[in-house]
Amino acid sequence: MTGLLGALLPAVPLVAGLVGLLLPPATRGPAAQSGARRAAIGLGVAGAAGALLIAVVLLLRVGPPVETSTGWIDLGGLRVTLGVRLDGAAALVAVAVAAVALAVQVYSVGYLGRGPHDDEPDHRYPPYAAQISLFTAAMLLVVVAGDLIMLLVGWEVMGLCSYLLIAHDRRLPEAPAAAMKAFLVTRVGDVGFLLGIALLGVSAGSFRIADVLAHDHATGTLTAACLLLLAGVAGKSAQFPLHTWLPDAMAGPTPISALIHAATMVAAGVYAVTRLYPLFARAPAALAVLGVMAAVTLLLGAFAATAQDDLKRVLAWSTVSQLGYMTGALAVGSPTAALFHLLSHAAFKALLFLAAGAVIHAVGTALMSRMGGLRATMPVTFWCTALGLGALAGVPPLSGFWSKEGVLAAAEAAALDSAGPAPTWVGWLVWLAGLLGVAVTAWYATRLLLRAFLGAPRTALTQPHDAHPAPARPHDPPPLMRWPVLLLAVPAALLGLAAFLPPFTDRLFAPASEAELTGFGDDLAHLGPALLLPLALLAAGAGLAWAGWRRDRAADPARSLGPLRPVFAAGFRLDAVQHALVVRPVVALARLARAGDEVVVDGAVEGTGRGARRLGGALAGLHRAALPRAVVGVLAGALLLGLAAVLIGGTV
Numbered sequence: 001m002t003g004l005l006g007a008l009l010p011a012v013p014l015v016a017g018l019v020g021l022l023l024p025p026a027t028r029g030p031a032a033q034s035g036a037r038r039a040a041i042g043l044g045v046a047g048a049a050g051a052l053l054i055a056v057v058l059l060l061r062v063g064p065p066v067e068t069s070t071g072w073i074d075l076g077g078l079r080v081t082l083g084v085r086l087d088g089a090a091a092l093v094a095v096a097v098a099a100v101a102l103a104v105q106v107y108s109v110g111y112l113g114r115g116p117h118d119d120e121p122d123h124r125y126p127p128y129a130a131q132i133s134l135f136t137a138a139m140l141l142v143v144v145a146g147d148l149i150m151l152l153v154g155w156e157v158m159g160l161c162s163y164l165l166i167a168h169d170r171r172l173p174e175a176p177a178a179a180m181k182a183f184l185v186t187r188v189g190d191v192g193f194l195l196g197i198a199l200l201g202v203s204a205g206s207f208r209i210a211d212v213l214a215h216d217h218a219t220g221t222l223t224a225a226c227l228l229l230l231a232g233v234a235g236k237s238a239q240f241p242l243h244t245w246l247p248d249a250m251a252g253p254t255p256i257s258a259l260i261h262a263a264t265m266v267a268a269g270v271y272a273v274t275r276l277y278p279l280f281a282r283a284p285a286a287l288a289v290l291g292v293m294a295a296v297t298l299l300l301g302a303f304a305a306t307a308q309d310d311l312k313r314v315l316a317w318s319t320v321s322q323l324g325y326m327t328g329a330l331a332v333g334s335p336t337a338a339l340f341h342l343l344s345h346a347a348f349k350a351l352l353f354l355a356a357g358a359v360i361h362a363v364g365t366a367l368m369s370r371m372g373g374l375r376a377t378m379p380v381t382f383w384c385t386a387l388g389l390g391a392l393a394g395v396p397p398l399s400g401f402w403s404k405e406g407v408l409a410a411a412e413a414a415a416l417d418s419a420g421p422a423p424t425w426v427g428w429l430v431w432l433a434g435l436l437g438v439a440v441t442a443w444y445a446t447r448l449l450l451r452a453f454l455g456a457p458r459t460a461l462t463q464p465h466d467a468h469p470a471p472a473r474p475h476d477p478p479p480l481m482r483w484p485v486l487l488l489a490v491p492a493a494l495l496g497l498a499a500f501l502p503p504f505t506d507r508l509f510a511p512a513s514e515a516e517l518t519g520f521g522d523d524l525a526h527l528g529p530a531l532l533l534p535l536a537l538l539a540a541g542a543g544l545a546w547a548g549w550r551r552d553r554a555a556d557p558a559r560s561l562g563p564l565r566p567v568f569a570a571g572f573r574l575d576a577v578q579h580a581l582v583v584r585p586v587v588a589l590a591r592l593a594r595a596g597d598e599v600v601v602d603g604a605v606e607g608t609g610r611g612a613r614r615l616g617g618a619l620a621g622l623h624r625a626a627l628p629r630a631v632v633g634v635l636a637g638a639l640l641l642g643l644a645a646v647l648i649g650g651t652v
Contacts, residue, residue: 002061003068006084006144009054009094010154013101014137016047020130025123036126044105044129048136052098055140059091067210069146079206085146089339093271094143096346099491100262101136103484104255105129107354110480111255111361128168132259135161139264143271148197148207151272155193155236158265159186165259166252178251185245189235196228200279213278226279226286229272230293237269237323240296244575246320247304250312250366254357257312261319262350267342270326274335281333281421291331291426295433298324300572302440306447307558307568311356311366314448317571318392319349321437325407328430333420334410340499341407344399347491348391354485355385359452361481362474368448369556373457380476382453384489389445391492394438394538402496408434408534438534442541447557450545455553 020043023036069083112125138161141154160183167179201207203225204215217225233239238246246266250257260266273280273290280286301320308314322345329338358381359374360366375382391400411434413419414427476482548557558565567573 002058002066002086003084005054005058005061006066006068006086009051009058009084009144010137010140012050012054012137013047013133013140016043016050017130017133017137019043020126020133023126023130025126040126040129041105041109044108044133045102047133048098048102048105051136051140052095052102055091055094055098058086059088059095062086062088062091067146069208077205078201079208079211080149081147081206081208082150083146083208084144085209086144089274090143092343093267093339094140096343097136097139097143097264100259100264100346100350100488101132103350103354103488104259105132107258107357107481107484108132108253108255110478111357112253124168128165128253131161131164131168132256135165135259135264139268142268146209148201148209148212151209151275152194152197155232155268155272156190158268159183159190159236162186162249162260162265165256166249168253168256169251172251174248175251178245178248182245182249185242186235189232189242191231192228193232193235196225196232199225199228209275213276217279217282219283222279223283223285226283227289229276230286230290233269233273233290233327234293235269237266237327238297238320239269239293239323239327240300241574241578243297243301243320244571244578247313247316247571250310250316254312254353254360257316258350258353258357261316261353262346266319266323267326267346270323270330270338270342273327273330274339277330277335280330284421284423287331287333287422288426290327291422291430294324294326294328294331295429296324297321298328298433298437299440300324300574302437302444303568304571305444306440307561307565309367309369309556309569311359311368311371311448311452312353314368314444315349315352315356318441318444319345321441322349322392325404325434325437328434329407329410331422332411332414332427332430333422334407337403337406337410341400341403344391344403344492344495347488347495348388348398348400351384351485351488351492352388352392354481354488355381355388358477358481358485359385359474361477368451370458371452372455373453374474375453377474378453378476380482381485384485385453386449387489388492389449393442393445393542394534396535397496398493399491399496402499404434404438405531405534406499408438435533435537439537439541442538443545443557446542446545447549450549451556455549 020040023040023043025036065085065087067083067085069081071079072082073080108125108129112128135158138154138157142151142158145151145154163179163183166182167176169175197207199221200212200217203217203221204212206212231242234242246261249260252260280290298321301317301322301324305314305317305321308317322341326338326341326345329335329341356366359371359378362378362381363371363374365371387398391398394401394404396402408431410420411427411431414422415424415431416427418424418427420427477485544560545557548555548560561568570576
């Protein structure tokens with residue numbers, strides 16, 4: 001029964017998505033609630049709700065790891081199987097994915113239910129809802145897959161759906177470009193991911209995850225495979241240097257930003273490493289690379305978030321930074337801390353994006369410089385945002401505090417006690433980067449809250465964001481948008497306390513070794529003095545932002561960054577570096593290849609045709625003679641032939 005439920009988990013939203021794709025576009029004009037739109041809403045919500053129900057049942061049923069598989073393809077001795085691999089951690093992640101997907105489906109009914117006019121709905125809502133269902137099914141397939149090829153299928157379908165969802169609003173010129181960028185950048189990493197899976201499958205003689213984990217791989221093969229897998233992780237989980245697609249993906253609808261940046265696509269890479277962590281634990285070189293990548297990503301995302309004016313881009317860069325904490329936990333040997341932060345991040349980041357969508361929906365712009373004073377008119381949104389930002393910054397006792405402290409405690413143990421499979425210097429690097437990240441995160445979280453909700457109201461833009469006109473007076477969102485935000489506030493506040501409940505920890509620790517379980521539990525239970533430094537850094541970061549705002553409430557605290565502000569705002573100009581080092585050479589090479597094809601290949605073919613046509617034309621001209629000339633030619637030819645015959649005959 002558990003195996004059947006595991007198979008149904010991605011199947012339910014998959015069926016809802018496939019049926020939804022068959023629906024015609026919703027009608028335009030006054031008929032807002034067209035049959036197609038109502039059917040799309042029903043299918044989307046039912047698919048996500050069904051997946052959530054199955055995930056909860058699995059969470060209650062799963063004890064020891066359960067695996068079911070059946071043979072599918074045998075390629076010269078390489079077995080590809082169809083099956084699921086379930087444990088408590090998979091069930092927890094599945095619950096988080098399905099819950100966020102359901103919240104996004106319900107929220108989207110209100111957010112995209114209107115177009116540029118109140119009586120005109122988004123006529124592309126049916127494919128939008130269907131693509132969310134397919135995206136959800138793909139992520140759940142990654143969660144429960146018992147075979148690396150099945151995991152790869154979910155991985156790639158998720159990338160395709162993200163392209164379609166980011167580009168949903170074709171009226172925004174930046175949306176198609178952002179979707180293409182996300183697709184291409186993640187595809188670069190996916191090439192390495194595919195090669196890593198192939199290398200592991202060939203080495204083990206099977207793509208079944210249990211067989212791959214049990215096989216005794218050669219050290220060189222294992223290290224190479226893990227490094228190749230990290231390329232895919234860097235793409236999907238927005239790790240340096242393949243992180244540049246994530247902030248630009250904000251061109252998509254705000255609910256899609258919540259879906260991609262919370263518990264789904266960006267978490268897939270972290271979850272995949274956790275799934276295969278016994279392999280990484282035997283490859284210290286790969287963990288060292290992961291640690292460097294994590295530290296750079298953590299600080300790069302945090303500093304870039306300090307200088308953004310766009311509300312969604314602040315949250316996007318904060319996602320990059322928080323993903324650095326997760327991969328940092330993996331690098332220092334604590335997959336449990338990574339999973340714990342993944343779950344808490346799913347709750348508070350989905351909350352923050354949906355709350356940001358409510359703000360954008362109300363004021364008609366995503367720019368904080370055009371907001372201010374929203375606390376009085378949007379109290380529900382203000383308190384939910386404050387709670388989410390507190391969890392993001394790590395304010396006790398919110399969920400982000402416990403999960404982030406788990407990461408810092410694991411890094412501290414790796415640095416001071418040489419705990420974990422990675423070199424000691426990796427522990428120091430992750431720990432120091434994590435501590436600095438605490439202060440920077442507190443600074444930009446406080447700045448966001450002050451700029452958007454406190455102080456005097458500022459003038460909103462006349463051009464709406466996401467095609468929503470600003471009302472005369474901002475107000476809290478309607479019930480379909482408000483209730484998902486309120487419900488997500490519960491895990492954002494309380495999920496961290498669940499770490500002390502045995503039913504939760506028994507499932508969270510399912511993929512971890514007993515030693516790692518004990519170490520992480522001791523770290524959380526005996527933090528004691530270790531809390532003082534992160535809390536002091538948190539207070540310092542928030543205090544600096546508050547002090548700058550108090551001096552001049554009309555000014556942006558980010559002005560204190562001075563000449564670094566444009567550098568931070570541009571993400572350290574890594575986009576420009578990638579454009580110069582990768583995009584321009586590739587475009588030049590493509591133009592050269594096109595010119596060679598047109599001039600050499602096409603030129604040879606077309607030149608042969610032109611030459612044959614000209615020769616035929618010349619011969620045709622000779623044959624088009626007048627009758628007298630033709631008669632003379634025939635007689636002359638006959639005389640010549642006769643003369644030749646006489647001469648030849650005489651000689652003979």
